[in-house]
Amino acid sequence: MTPESKVSIFAHHTEHTGDVGRPNRDFKNYYDTINVAYENQLNKDISLHLKAGYRHYDRNWEEDNFPVNLSLREKDRVVQHIFPADVFVNYEHTEGFLLTIGSDLQHVSYKTETETNGIDTTGNDVNADACGLYVQEKLIIDNWVFRVGGRYSYTRHDYDLIGGSEPSEDSKSWDRFLWSTGIRYNVSKDIGIYANAGSTFLVPSAKSVGGTLKLSDLGMPGKNGQLPNPSLKPEKGIGLDLGSDIRLNGNLQFGARGFYNMIDDAIVENVVSGNPSQTRSVNAGESYAYGVEIEGKYQIDNMLKCFANTTITKTKVENDVDSDQDGSDVPFVPDIVANFGITASFPYEVNISPYCQYIGRYYDSTSKGGRNDFGRYVIMNMKAQKQLYQNRDFTADLVVDVNNILNKKFEMPWQFQDPGFNTLASIVVTF
Template sequence: MKKIAIIILCLAEITLFSTVYAQDTLNHKTVDKLFELNLNEFLNVVITPSKLRQSINNITQKVDLINAKEIETTVSGNRNLCEAIAKLPGVSVSVLSRNDANWGTYGGIGPKYSTYMLQGVPVDAFIDPMSLDLNAIDHIEVQRGPASVIYPNYLSQDFAGSQCPLAGTVNLILKEKVEQQKTSFQSSYGSYNTLNSQLFHQNRVDRLNYFFGSTYEMSDYTNYGIDGSWLNMKKKPEYQKTKIYGGLTLLLDKAEKQKLTFFGQETWHSGDAGRIYKGYDNKYGTVNVGYDIEFNDQFSMQSHFGVRSYDRSLQESNFGIIDTLKSNNNVNQLIVPIDISFSWHHGKSSMLCFGVDYQSAKYSTWTDPLVGYHIFGNKSSAIQNGAYFQEEWRPISKLTLRGGLRYAYIKNIIDLVNGGNAVDNNLSWGRLLWSAGVRYSINDHIALYANGGSSFSAPGLKSIGGTISLSDRGVVGRNGQLPNPDLKPENGIGLDGGIDFNLPVNFKLGIRGFYTILQDGIVDNVVNQNPSQSQSINTESTSKGVEIELTQRINSIISWYVNGTYMTSNIKNKLNADLNSVEIPFSPNHIVNIGASVSTLLGLTVTPSLNYNGGFYDGISKSSRIWYSPGTVINIYIAQRLAKNDLFVLDCFAQLYNITNNNYDLPWQFKNPGSSGMFGLKVTF
């Protein structure tokens, strides 16, 4: 009732605003600089590769841009932000359920090798895509290939541990500059008795631009475990999720040379896993604060401060004719990232970027087996410092040469591991990382590029200490991650190269190859299916592949795309034949995406998409691993404008997920529950 009251209060406040209008959602430079760009450059400006806005045609890295319209028409069957980028080459999304994380791969290696960022500041690749609200996002930039010089690792100790941008990074760009006022409300109802309501408002007062909103969803949901699964559901796994967020951009001078930005979001996600005493109550908080200044046309500064809090509580039960509560459990993590960077434009069009960044992390787990107090399992803190520079040199108009270095320092202070003292409670590492790239435009229609970079990542405390003890291996009812105190830090090198063609009638063809090497790579291996147990181990891993993509924007009404990725991966372990010459878990051999968008003059929008996943293994043990074949998933977004006048716009929409009802199995005895749909109305004032 408290959450519903909050939603109603937000609605009441929003209705106080007077007549409002539509907004141009592009985050952009000052107006005078925008007029210097042609239309193609204006629509293809990205910030991720160098922390400053540049045309895609001027950077060495391969960057994809998901615009606001594409975000709006995404069909998210699992309520995970990762699904918005699932159509891109090299991406394999494997979200386990609406209540669980994505365990897919990027470039053939695991989910922790592509970081996620919010406005250039790291967030968690597992939790935050379940938490952050897409209504706050203006567009998404996805850099394929290494990005480990100007962007740091994320010091998560949960899930698969520390995350590094070896295979790329996903940058969620927030709404900033509001051109006109807008208020929208939408409500939808669909499968599993799911009710979703969303509110959003944006406005500008002089030089203050702001937005705020809220999303609430409740659902009975459905069984997402295979027959005989350790999930052992006896009832519908109902859940409630509430998100409240807001952001502002204050332009501190008329010339727009200085700006102060703020964004905050709180998410509450509670429910159960299909049994009476299998409840969970998760709270996630996100804060971003930024200050940017252009000292002159050549020199500028950016600074950011963030807070990421993760508080996950869950119950364990004793199964029986009448279930009984076994224990209450909690995982708590607090991460604070800070960075400051400077950019210097020199020569005719070259640029030097340099800066420093810092992160602190605190992580703990506890259990209360109904004794009235907390018994801590794992407890640690960590810090990370980095200093870096990157030069983009353009000696001639069609050539870009890029190079950079980062010194990274990580220190872990481990208080407890699996309830006991650590053998070595103070660990630290320092590494010098590098990145380089080149792009040459043969002419206005053909460009070649190549990139390389290194990465370094320390093992997370969950990987070292696990969530259960080694003695629990194979014990029925003891589900979780087994510890591995002997884990080593991992080092990686990523290479890629390709060619882009801008062909007549708006055809674009891209071919890209990639090769990734991991020394002592940390891989999550499924040890048992029931009980559901996994363990992190060190391996020598490689991944290589080829991506081919073709897109065309026929006109303002019709566009389409098709892309395919072929990948091979290999893990070497000469000490154990059962673990030698096997594929990386969750890494498919090939992926195909096909999609289109049709927006007619009569207000009808149809956006179908097809994703084909050729299949993958869940572990690296030849004797126990299982092959999974997700196959084809087809989604369709349909919207029709019902009314439009000077006061409001009214649309109806349908989000149809997995229309062929492909209820394929997933690792850890999960499954895709098949077809679902949402149907609703949206009014914009």
């Protein structure tokens, strides 16, 4: 590699295997992630950036005939392959001006299978492709920073099978122009004020449309998963935020941001049944989310610093057609999330960060009559990092995450329970 170029590679594999406490309820889940990034400063004004990746999700589980008996009824499988890529160029074409032009694309395949008495049946077989073209101009004038950008997005879904049958409409496509803008004023080198606004657009995922179950599985004992909803519409909205960041006496950093998001035809995940555990994605009319984020960091000395942050969110769903949803909350959005911890630095490039996290109340559905509430718990975690090797070409770090140190087990949606104490170790190599 030349001094003007840089390559980074990230790879991660996770296996999650076990059972749910009965003879024919085993599960085996495999998850893979690969990220590759390349940067090259072509000349003093132009830089090239390339990113690509791969995601692989392979979930396998068994279903029995409970409560009639515990014999094996079927084996189910969901497989997803995701290939994202992005390329963009930064061009400093005039003093204070930075132009960014780029394009991104993504291909996704989604397939569900069921094996019953040795016979394999495909439930859903869907391919999705998305691409976009975007441009952004940033201008710096004295203490002011201005930003404006636009994006054209196109998405296409091809449905070979939905719920085990060929759908009457075998493909759908959407396209939309999106915009964003922002402004920042640096009052001094230690104080900045900023504001941003932009539009959003999200098409329903193949999993939300096709589900992992059939429509006829609604309420069937032992049929756990997601019900299909072929009539889902895309959601669109507007987001705004206003904030400030402040540095005091060199050791204390403070930031605050208020936000407001409005979404029309919001896609939310509703719990249809607790037993069997079934959900369905639905359009919930208009939804609003507003709140504030506050964070602070303090460098106590050369070896010790502390940090704290919290996000307070209020949500609301408006649905004139369904009074049971009108005035409800957006599901799976906690009203409060807070973190507090310290980072201690030791000799031999060792850093240890114990911290606690509070998750406030959240719901599993927009149905005021049928929803359940969760959350309101505190868990203790710790992250440790040790530099293993460093030279001018790359560094290698050992990272160990210790989660839920006190082994607290609490109820979660879809009949899940927090697994309690768990650890994750990884080696991060940066080129």
